[in-house]
Amino acid sequence: MRRTFVYILTLLVVAGALVWWQNRASQNGRISPPAGLMFSLLRPGQKAVSSVGGWFGDVGKAMFRRGDIISENEELRGRVADLEGQNLRLQRYLRENEELKSLLKTPKPPGGKSVAAQIVSFDTSEYTQRFFINVGHRQGVQKKDIVYTAHGVVGQIVNSDYKLLPLPTSEVLLLTDRSASIGAVIARSGATGVVKGTGGELCKLEYLDFYADVREGDTVLSSGMVVKVGGVFPKGLVIGRVVKIERDKTLSRLSAYVEPAVPFKSITTVWVRAGAHS
């Protein structure tokens, strides 16, 4: 019993030390060395699984489309699925190529330098909206640096690793996360408000004037105003499009739901505006 108690106590002390280390690093916008080492060890497996998973997905789609065809020749059906899988992979490479080309043409926000990054993994909690990219402190990436694509705003850096870690890693807080917020302006009418993440697929545009001119379909841009955790997004970046308006006459409150311009589930590469506010 005593031995069990000592064992559990030892585990708790070790766990507490690791948690304290990471929390302390997070307060400075960093990833602690143990966490960075873990990301480095996971990276090769994540790349391999993503590649293999994509291949099986292509073949699976081809098999599903052919699923209702009854074929007596297994070899011919496999060859057809393999050829279609190859074709789908080539189409995916074409889409990625187009995406990268459009990234190069994207006008850069002022200040800092633009660093291209790949998304390597997603967070494991269902209550947060974050992902990890393969650039870090070594490339000049720091906490609060903005992340964007050709479509618009993705989010901002909340943690980046130390220079000495083998593989650079940074954590990105998405626009749709509950703790995200950006000063916003309606492109057509100039009405200002704050776009906040809801934890779902849409964001909410709040603090609008009750009589503000807002319509469904309006484009929402960043206003460059300082708000809470945000305040580092320069003016004029595309946030999304108004899809629904809520008018509460009792409380004289107007708010709107915004569909983000960036398709978060399908993007694989992003830009980071590194060091823009250093």
Add this chain to the structure above:
Amino acid sequence: MQASPPLWRIWPILWLLLVLQTTIFARFDILGVHVDVVLLAVVSVALLYGMETGGLFGLVAGVLTGYCAGVSIGSFVVSRLVIGTGFGLFDRRFSNDNPLAAPVCAVVATVIAQVIFGVLSPGEYGLEMWLRQTAISAVAHAVFIWPVYWVFMRLIPTPRAFA
């Protein structure tokens, strides 16, 4: 003198499950909920290999899952440690003789993990959302525990002392 089971194999399996959790399982969801295969691994290891192995595995899995989640690391560590040591205290015959032991423990572990996360996390998650997430997660984990439990049983024979 019986040979000790190759418990070192739990670590590469943990590495593989973390890779799968942050790639494939992160992209697919069931009614908005992601299956937590690492949590299921903690339950399996605890039931199969006892309190000491389950506690250590839970600690490491909790720390690594917390790093990958990026928020509320402490809640992941505490929940996995509690699950690893708590379920490890069960007699091996409990999971050996009861075919529903693994899914029942998976459901209980899901509720424990969600309660600890809800208590220790600073986020503003409504009760309705928490209940919905917990219910769907529990059902999904009760199903997905089987392949995870089977992998550990096949790759790492349990110590005869527990049989």
